[in-house]
Amino acid sequence: MLNIKIIATGSLKESYLRDACMEYKKRLGAWAKVEEIELKEEKLPEAPSQGQIDLSLEREAKAIFEKISNKSYVIAMCVEGKQLSSEELASKIEEITSCGKSEICFIIGSSFGLHKSVKDRADYKLSISKLTFPHQLLRVILYETTYRSLSIVNGTKYHK
Numbered sequence: 019m020l021n022i023k024i025i026a027t028g029s030l031k032e033s034y035l036r037d038a039c040m041e042y043k044k045r046l047g048a049w050a051k052v053e054e055i056e057l058k059e060e061k062l063p064e065a066p067s068q069g070q071i072d073l074s075l076e077r078e079a080k081a082i083f084e085k086i087s088n089k090s091y092v093i094a095m096c097v098e099g100k101q102l103s104s105e106e107l108a109s110k111i112e113e114i115t116s117c118g119k120s121e122i123c124f125i126i127g128s129s130f131g132l133h134k135s136v137k138d139r140a141d142y143k144l145s146i147s148k149l150t151f152p153h154q155l156l157r158v159i160l161y162e163t164t165y166r167s168l169s170i171v172n173g174t175k176y177h178k
Contacts, residue, residue: 099143
């Protein structure tokens with residue numbers, strides 16, 4: 019069975035976002051074991067300097083690295099990543115698993131993104147859209163699109 023790990027910086031504060039993630043996590047259970055790890059987002063002042071942002075991202079990166087397994091195929095969610103259709107993401111997941119990887123680790127950064135070291139460690143960089151989304155909403159979108167992709171892989175009717 020495929021293992022999916024979602025490492026996300028920051029917590030879901032709104033119950034409707036938590037409920038949506040829980041629903042897709044439950045659905046994904048038919049094809050994958052899903053583990054979600056929430057990491058603490060660094061506190062920054064109202065108008066942080068670039069130095070403060072960089073230091074914050076560096077600290078968050080250290081926490082992320084502690085949660086990444088050596089056996090994981092790491093996908094960093096970032097704006098400069100490649101945008102894929104649902105079918106293309108399904109093919110990417112099939113490609114990953116056919117190469118012997120049994121764990122895919124998605125990483126979602128804080129509101130300032132991910133530190134360069136995390137992006138450099140990633141096996142793949144994925145962007146959901148050119149649009150900007152709050153990182154909390156991105157988690158719901160990631161769950162849904164992962165469910166949709168595994169639905170395609172498994173030949174169900176969810177994807178139209």
